[in-house]
Structures are given as structure tokens and as C-alpha cells.
Amino acid sequence: MVDIVIENVTKRFGTFTAIDGMNAVFEDGAVTCLLGPSGCGKTTLMRMIVGLETQTSGRILFGNRDMSGLPPRKRNAGMVFQYPVMYQTLSVEENIALPLNQDKSLSAAERQRRIDEELDVLDAGGRQKVAVGRAVARRSDIVLFDEPTTNVEVQAKLLLIRAFKLVTQRLKQTIIYVTHDQTEAMTLADKVALMRNGRIEQYDKPANLYHRPASDFAGWFLGNPGMNFVPARAVAGGAETLLTAGPLALEGALEGGKEFRAGIRPEHIGLSDEARPGSVPGTLKDINVSIAGRFIARVTVDGQDIKVKTDRVPTARRGGQVHLFADPAEMSFYADGRRIAAVPAGGQHNR
Amino acid sequence: MPAVELINVSKTFGRKKALDNVSLSVEEGSFTVMCGPPKAGKSLIFRILVGLETADEGRILLSGRDITDEPASRRNIGYVPQSFALYPHMSVFDNIAYPLHLAGTPREEVAREVDATVAMLTITHLVKKTPDQLSGGEKQRVAVARGLMKDAAVFVLDDPLVGLDYKLRERLMDEMKQLCEELRTTFFYATSDSLEALTLAQSFIVLDDGRVVEKADVLSLYAEPQHVRSLELVGFPKANVLQATSAGGAVDLAGLKLAAPDGLAAGAVLAGIRPEDVRLDHSQALKTEGTVQIIEHLGSEIVVYLDIGGSPVTAAFAADGVVPPDLDSRIPVSVDPSRIMLFETASGRLLGRGQAGGAVHG
Numbered sequence: 001m002v003d004i005v006i007e008n009v010t011k012r013f014g015t016f017t018a019i020d021g022m023n024a025v026f027e028d029g030a031v032t033c034l035l036g037p038s039g040c041g042k043t044t045l046m047r048m049i050v051g052l053e054t055q056t057s058g059r060i061l062f063g064n065r066d067m068s069g070l071p072p073r074k075r076n077a078g079m080v081f082q083y084p085v086m087y088q089t090l091s092v093e094e095n096i097a098l099p100l101n102q103d104k105s106l107s108a109a110e111r112q113r114r115i116d117e118e119l120d121v122l123d124a125g126g127r128q129k130v131a132v133g134r135a136v137a138r139r140s141d142i143v144l145f146d147e148p149t150t151n152v153e154v155q156a157k158l159l160l161i162r163a164f165k166l167v168t169q170r171l172k173q174t175i176i177y178v179t180h181d182q183t184e185a186m187t188l189a190d191k192v193a194l195m196r197n198g199r200i201e202q203y204d205k206p207a208n209l210y211h212r213p214a215s216d217f218a219g220w221f222l223g224n225p226g227m228n229f230v231p232a233r234a235v236a237g238g239a240e241t242l243l244t245a246g247p248l249a250l251e252g253a254l255e256g257g258k259e260f261r262a263g264i265r266p267e268h269i270g271l272s273d274e275a276r277p278g279s280v281p282g283t284l285k286d287i288n289v290s291i292a293g294r295f296i297a298r299v300t301v302d303g304q305d306i307k308v309k310t311d312r313v314p315t316a317r318r319g320g321q322v323h324l325f326a327d328p329a330e331m332s333f334y335a336d337g338r339r340i341a342a343v344p345a346g347g348q349h350n351r
Numbered sequence: 352m353p354a355v356e357l358i359n360v361s362k363t364f365g366r367k368k369a370l371d372n373v374s375l376s377v378e379e380g381s382f383t384v385m386c387g388p389p390k391a392g393k394s395l396i397f398r399i400l401v402g403l404e405t406a407d408e409g410r411i412l413l414s415g416r417d418i419t420d421e422p423a424s425r426r427n428i429g430y431v432p433q434s435f436a437l438y439p440h441m442s443v444f445d446n447i448a449y450p451l452h453l454a455g456t457p458r459e460e461v462a463r464e465v466d467a468t469v470a471m472l473t474i475t476h477l478v479k480k481t482p483d484q485l486s487g488g489e490k491q492r493v494a495v496a497r498g499l500m501k502d503a504a505v506f507v508l509d510d511p512l513v514g515l516d517y518k519l520r521e522r523l524m525d526e527m528k529q530l531c532e533e534l535r536t537t538f539f540y541a542t543s544d545s546l547e548a549l550t551l552a553q554s555f556i557v558l559d560d561g562r563v564v565e566k567a568d569v570l571s572l573y574a575e576p577q578h579v580r581s582l583e584l585v586g587f588p589k590a591n592v593l594q595a596t597s598a599g600g601a602v603d604l605a606g607l608k609l610a611a612p613d614g615l616a617a618g619a620v621l622a623g624i625r626p627e628d629v630r631l632d633h634s635q636a637l638k639t640e641g642t643v644q645i646i647e648h649l650g651s652e653i654v655v656y657l658d659i660g661g662s663p664v665t666a667a668f669a670a671d672g673v674v675p676p677d678l679d680s681r682i683p684v685s686v687d688p689s690r691i692m693l694f695e696t697a698s699g700r701l702l703g704r705g706q707a708g709g710a711v712h713g
Contacts, residue, residue: 037516038488104640158656162645165678180516187649210650222544223650225521267651286528289549289573290653291587292667293627295551305525309651311669313570 001062002141003028004049009058011044012078018044019055020198024192029172030061032203033185036195037221042178043146045195049176050077050144062142076141082124097138114139145177149184182222184298186210196219212342216334219263224291228269232262232333239333239341242302243269243279243326254333254339258294261334266309268330271322273315277324282306284316299324352415354379354505354537355400360409362395369395371561373409377505377539380552382531385541386548386584389556393541394433396558397509401430414504431498431505433513435490437482443469443493444478450501468496470528488515495523499530503538512547524550534625546587557581564699577701581692582623588654591629591664595622595693602693602705605660607637609688612703620702621694628690629666631655631676635685637705643682646675659684 004026018041026032034042039295047053049060051072060067067075092315106114107224145164149157165188168175179185185192188205194209194217195200202214219227228240234254237247241262252259282299290296290309297308299322308324316322332340362370368393377383385393400411402423411419418426429450433642433670437446444465446555451461462559469475472492472556482490493512508527512520528551542548548555555572557565557580564578569585578580582590595604599618602611604622641664653675655666666684676682688705695702 037518158645161647162678165645169678172400174437182517183647183649186647186650206648221518224652225550226518265651267671286553287570288552289569289585289587291649291653292548292669293586293625294652294669309621 002065003061004142004174004176005061006045006060007054007059007061009045009048009055009060011041011048011053012056018198020049021028022058022198022200024193025163025189025205026176026193027176028174030190031168031175031177031188033192034176034178034195035180035182035189035192035221040195041198042180042195046144046146046176046178048251049142050079051075053178053264075142076140077144079143080145080148107149113193120166139171140173142174142176145175145208146179149179149181161187167308182224186222194221202341211330212339213263213332215340216261216263216337218332219265219332223264223265224298226305227265228265229261229334230261230301230304234260241331242304243280243306243324244328245280248328248331248343250333250341251344252333254335255337258335260340263332263334264326266296266345267294268327269306270325270327271299271308271310271314272325275323276325279325282319282324284314284318284320284322286318287313295329297322352379353377353412354413354414355408355539356412357396357400358410358412360396360399360406361459362399362404369561370399370406373561373563375563375566377537379537380531380535381554382528382538382540382551383554383556384552385441385558386545386552387543387544387580391558393543393558393563397430397432397539397541400426400535401428401507401558402426405636408563422517425590427501427503427505429498429501430534431495431506431508431511433509433511435482435494437490437493437497439482439524441481442478443474443480443482443485446482446493447478447496447500449454449497451543454502464500465496468499471530472496472523488519491515492523499561503536505539508538508540510542511540513542513544520547520611521550527551527638534572537571539603545584545589547589548584557584559699576623576692579623579699579701581623582625582692582694585639588667590663591624591626592694593622593624593662593664595620597693602691604637604691605639605662607639609637609691610706612693612706615693615702619696621699622694623692623694624664624686624690626665626667627688629664630685631666631682633683633685635687636707637688638683638685640681641684643676643678643680647677648675657682657684676701 006022006024009019009022034045036042043054048055051070052152082246092153110116147329149160190204191203192206193203196217202209202218209218211221216229232239232241235247238250239248241255280301282301285298285300287297295310296311299306299308328343329345331343332339354602355377357373357375360370362371363698387393399406414708433439448461451464471635474493475487512523518625538673552569555567555569557562559580565581572581572585579592582602593604595602597611597615598613600611639659641659643655644658645656647654651670653670654669656665657666689707691705693702694700
């Protein structure tokens with residue numbers, strides 16, 4: 001069992017920088033999801049870890065072993081590709097056994113035990129599940145998954161997620177899982193490395209990434225839909241925002257004469273027909289059905305559209321007035337895209 | 352006056368009735384979404400509307416004018432087809448500008464219009480490239496841009512975001528809603544993705560097997576679906592639909608009994624339950640237990656996939672501080688019987704709901 005250490009790694013393709021001076025440690029025995037939009041560098045990073053690409057500069061280590069110059073087969077890392085490679089002429093069992101048979105240190109009995117164990121978990125069919133089984137049965141220190149649920153229909157995808165959870169909980173291998181799907185990342189990962197433009201924006205537990213996004217990009221990328229951002233400005237006693245009636249006391253300060261923005265998730269803004277202490281008025285633009293019986297209202301406040309996730313449909317019609325009350329404790333403040341301040345726990349409006 | 356009207360449109364391919372007496376109307380200035388399973392007939396309706404296919408029967412009206420016998424070139428409809436169909440020898444700019452060139456728009460105006468549209472779709476950096484230099488997602492955005500260029504009365508978009516990253520889709524959905532509002536024009540949009548349909552739709556048309564099964568505004572369709580397909584498509588995650596049996600005034604649902612709506616005939620029925628109505632406690636009248644198969648974290652919501660007596664059942668709820676159950680644990684489950692909708696097996700039509708407090712014991 002080993003950490004994966006990324007040390008000053010840069011990868012260029014011609015003039016394009018895919019990975020930009022990255023430093024990271026992906027922890028031993030944990031599932032790390034590399035999450036990000038197309039072109040963020042997540043697949044390139046994974047391919048360098050497994051040895052299918054060579055970095056332009058920097059080092060990749062498994063524990064304290066430098067992997068530079070080692071071909072993929074000498075790295076003891078299993079891999080599950082986006083489009084599963086299946087040896088069609090072999091049975092499911094033979095497919096899983098393939099890498100085990102090359103490991104001469106295993107007894108026949110041990111080999112069979114491992115195969116049976118995986119077959120038990122992976123009871124139903126599905127090529128991708130076989131690929132998962134094959135990669136994990138080998139018991140390599142590290143297993144890498146490259147968007148394995150792409151082009152897999154919903155039901156099979158759920159079975160795959162279940163199998164993945166069961167296997168990873170049991171085997172505690174160091175796992176890197178590449179995905180652009182935030183739900184998959186939050187469902188599967190112990191830690192998520194959110195990537196953008198060849199860099200890691202935030203490496204954190206899923207709950208922290210969701211509730212305390214370190215960048216406005218993280219706030220936007222996580223969530224259905226993502227965070228709202230509104231202008232904020234420094235005032236005596238803290239900050240004022242478009243969504244709050246009075247100044248808010250802050251932990252951290254809005255300094256340096258920059259442009260500040262406050263971020264808040266749609267589910268942390270209340271919606272009512274009546275004004276309340278601390279609420280701000282807005283115009284209801286439309287209301288749609290969202291997830292799990294909730295609704296998304298779009299409300300215009302001072303010319304800006306705010307998305308609000310609410311449990312009930314307001315009495316107001318389209319074009320009518322509603323009132324929003326943002327929960328200050330769930331606000332983050334950003335300058336140049338980075339989180340610089342928040343309202344301290346238990347912090348309230350200064351009324 | 353509706354922007355688009357289809358009246359009794361049918362189309363048969365060989366022996367397969369692809370569209371079966373389809374009548375629908377799209378309000379002017381509305382964002383109307385047509386949603387249905389793959390092959391329900393969405394693309395075919397669009398192809399008939401823009402004039403790429405001819406209906407066997409029925410009439411097509413555009414702003415009240417009968418266009419059934421007009422050629423495609425005379426129909427003033429902006430169209431984003433499902434397959435991109437870009438001109439390979441033209442630059443991205445020329446591809447997008449093509450509908451304006453056809454309309455004889457002055458050069459400066461073309462440049463201005465194209466600039467604005469490519470900026471909206473964040474493809475400004477691509478305008479000098481040719482289609483073979485683009486990724487699938489980029490081609491898709493170019494096709495959307497071209498469809499939006501025409502100064503049309505109606506824009507018809509056939510699943511234009513399929514396969515794109517979720518976050519890119521979220522942004523493009525916002526842009527399209529904005530565009531519909533700003534242009535005060537009509538958007539007629541098809542998708543098989545339920546969450547996409549819910550995000551966009553004011554008006555919602557549910558299509559199933561070549562037929563329009565229901566059309567209403569999205570909130571009333573969610574509250575009172577009249578067809579099992581509407582229940583499944585209007586709401587996320589997808590509703591549970593279970594086999595049940597009606598006999599002697601009770602409905603047997605996997606061994607659980609609930610009081611049937613008055614006058615329900617004996618026989619097989621479908622029982623529909625929204626995931627948000629499945630409670631992971633015994634607070635509701637109809638009580639059972641389930642085994643946790645998968646827990647999905649959506650950030651602000653949690654989805655729990657259960658196995659109840661061999662049937663898969665989905666539950667969904669707001670995440671706010673809730674500690675989700677363990678994988679493979681056995682947990683209490685309950686449902687309010689009045690939240691259970693019963694549908695006729697053959698037609699899919701709503702028969703009624705279970706009766707409140709109506710768990711039948713014995």
C-alpha cells in the first residue's frame with residue numbers, strides 16, 4: 001500500500017500545457033477522484049501515473065519509489081479503461097484470472113480463491129464489471145479507473161457503483177478514479193481532486209468541497225445547479241451583499257480594493273411571499289421542478305438572476321414579487337476566484 | 352394563436368406506425384419541451400415540422416398558416432438537428448453564417464450576429480477552424496449556433512446537448528432560457544433527459560410510442576400526472592413503478608395492502624411512487640423494510656437505492672444534515688398510501704390514488 005506523490009509535474013503537448021507544475025499526494029488506501037471538465041488534464045495525469053505518458057518535467061513516486069522511466073507493466077498498477085478491453089474469447093473467470101496467472105508468486109489455490117471472491121461480488125454480467133474485477137483481483141497497490149461508466153446505461157452503472165464500493169471498502173487499495181460527473185465523485189471518493197486548466201483547485205473530502213468551496217470554480221462545478229455569485233463590498237463591520245439586508249460580520253476580511261463576490265448555494269436561500277427581517281425583495285421569473293420533490297425558482301434581484309431551491313411553490317405568479325433570505329452562515333466570499341472570508345459560525349446580521 | 356400546431360398527424364414506415372394521430376400545439380413565446388423515451392417519435396415530429404419528412408395524414412400550421420404542402424426552404428423555422436450535419440469544406444464562421452447568407456443579410460450584420468452567438472456559446476476561438484478540427488462537443492455547439500442564426504419565428508432543437516458535460520449543459524440551458532426571453536420567440540425542444548427537460552420546460556409534452564400522452568405546464572404535470580409515462584419523466588430521480596394487484600377493494604403491492612380508490616376493477620395495475628414519497632422511517636401508514644443497495648450523493652440531495660422483497664425501489668431526500676444509512680443495512684421504509692398512484696397496465700392511464708391512512712391489515 002502506497003501514496004502516490006506528484007512532485008512538480010508538468011506535461012506539455014507542443015505549446016499546450018496539460019499539467020502545470022503540479023504538486024499533490026494521493027493518499028494510501030483511499031479512493032481519490034480526479035474531477036473536472038473536459039480538457040482539465042485529469043486523463044493526462046492518470047496516464048502519467050500508470051506510465052502511458054511521460055511527464056515533461058517533475059517526478060511521480062509510488063511511496064518513495066520514483067517511477068520515472070518504468071514501463072507500465074513494472075509499476076504494479078491495474079487500470080480500467082473508459083472503453084473496457086475484454087478478451088472476448090475468454091470467460092469472465094478467465095478474464096479476471098489473466099493477470100493473476102502471470103504472477104508466479106501465487107499458489108493455484110490462492111489464485112482461485114481471489115477469482116471466486118471477485119466473482120461473488122460481481123454476480124451480474126457486464127463487461128465493465130469484469131474489467132473492474134480483473135483490475136482489483138490482481139491486488140496491485142494502485143488501481144486507476146478512466147471514466148468507466150461512460151456509455152454504460154443507468155442500471156448497469158448503478159450495479160458498477162455498488163460493486164466498486166463493496167470492493168474498495170474491502171481491499172483498501174490506493175485508487176484513482178477519473179470522472180467529469182460530480183455525483184459519481186461525491187458518491188465514490190474519500191477525497192476529490194477538483195481540476196481545472198492542468199491544476200488542482202482543491203483536494204478535499206467531498207463534503208468540504210461542497211460546503212466550503214475554496215474557489216468560485218468549485219462552487220460552480222459542484223451542485224445541481226451550482227452556486228450563485230453576487231457582488232459584495234467591504235463596509236464598516238464586515239460586508240454587504242446583494243442578498244443580505246444589513247452588514248455581515250466576517251471571519252477574514254475583504255481587503256486590497258479588489259472585486260469581491262459572495263457565493264451561496266441555491267438550497268441556502270429561503271423564498272417567501274412576505275418580507276422578513278433580513279430578506280431582500282425580488283421578481284419571480286419562473287419556477288421549475290428540481291430533484292427529490294424540490295423546486296428551482298429563478299428570481300431577479302437588482303437585474304441579476306438568483307437560483308433558489310425550495311420545498312414549496314410560492315403563491316406569487318411569474319413576474320410577481322417574492323422575498324429572499326440568504327443564510328449568512330452558508331456564504332463564502334471570493335476575490336480573484338479564491339475564498340478569502342466567511343461568516344463565522346453563529347454569525348448573524350448586525351441589525 | 353399557437354406558434355406551432357400539429358393536427359392529427361400520422362406517419363407509418365412499412366408496418367410500423369411511427370406517429371399515431373399526433374395533435375399538439377406550442378404557445379407563442381413559450382419554452383416547450385417534448386420529452387419521451389428514445390424512439391418515441393420526437394425527431395420525426397421535428398423532421399415533419401421543418402419539412403424533411405412528409406406526414407401520411409394530418410396538417411401542420413405555423414402561426415396559424417397551413418404549411419403542410421410548403422417545401423422546407425419556405426418554412427421559417429430555425430432547426431438544430433440531432434446529427435450536426437456541418438459543411439466540412441466551410442469554416443466554423445461560414446457554417447454558422449450560412450442561414451444569414453441564404454437570407455441575403457448584409458455582410459457587417461452577419462459578422463455582428465455571428466460574433467454575438469459564438470460568444471454566447473463560448474466558441475469564439477473556433478471560428479477559423481473547419482469541422483474536422485473540432486471535438487464532438489465543439490461541433491455540437493457550432494450546430495446550435497447555426498440553428499439560432501436564422502431570424503425565425505420558431506426554433507426547433509432536437510436534443511442539442513446530448514452527451515455534453517453536465518456543467519456545460521447547465522450553462523447552455525441558462526443561455527437558451529435567457530435567449531427565449533430576450534428574443535420573445537418560441538423554443539420547441541426535444542430531449543430524453545428528464546432533468547434537462549425539467550430545467551428548461553414551461554410547457555411539457557409527454558410522448559410515448561408515437562403518441563402524445565399528456566401536455567400541461569410542468570408544475571401541474573408534476574403534481575397530478577394522468578399517465579404513468581408523465582410520472583416517470585416529470586420528476587427526478589425517476590419514479591418507482593411497481594406491479595400490483597387489485598382485488599376486493601384493496602391493492603396488493605408486494606404483500607403490502609392499501610385501500611383501493613372507489614370503483615377500481617380487479618386485476619393487475621401499476622403502482623407509481625415518487626422517490627421523494629418513500630420515507631426511510633415508519634412515519635407513514637404503509638410500512639415495510641428494505642436493504643440499502645447504493646447511496647448516491649448529489650450534494651444537496653441524497654438518493655438511496657433499496658431492495659424491497661426483490662423489487663428495486665428508489666428513495667430521495669434533501670441532504671440537510673441527514674446521516675445516510677450504511678450499505679447493505681436493513682432499514683424501515685414507509686409510504687403514505689394517498690401518495691401512491693395507480694395506473695391501468697395496458698393504457699398507462701391514471702386510475703386513482705390509494706386512500707389516506709388506508710393500509711389494510713390481514
